[in-house]
Amino acid sequence: MAYEIPVTQARAELADLINRVVYGGERVVVTRHGKPLVALVSAADLERLEELPEPADGEVVSSVSSVREAGGAPSERRRFGIAAEHRGPHGS
Structure with a gap:
């Protein structure tokens, strides 16, 4: 997961961000108005x-043709501490 920081703050903390990337192994995403602008990654x-x-021109990424909804077994919900579940727009 990348650490996000606004460009104005990144400008003031550049040395610290470089250290986080190089020595902490982090990836930093610099944002402007909440949208990713650039990323700092290690060399x-x-x-x-x-x-x-490089992907070939016209290469199409395949997609899953159908997706089944997970049932959300009660034991799994308890195991992960899930107290709620998403139901479709019609309660399904």
């Missing part, structure tokens, strides 16, 4: 990203 992360193959 090692950047190198790994650059080694990824």
Whole structure:
């Protein structure tokens, strides 16, 4: 999970953010008006990203054709401390 910070605050804390990325292994997303603007990642992360193959033009990402709703077994709800469940717009 990346740490998000507004650009105005990031400007004032740049040295600290660099340390968090380099020594803490964090990824920092700098935002403007709540929207991601840039990301600070370690040089090692950047190198790994650059080694990824480029997607071919027109390559389509496959999607799941159907999704079934999870039943939410009572034992699983208790196990994870879930007190509520989502029901569809018509209570289903």
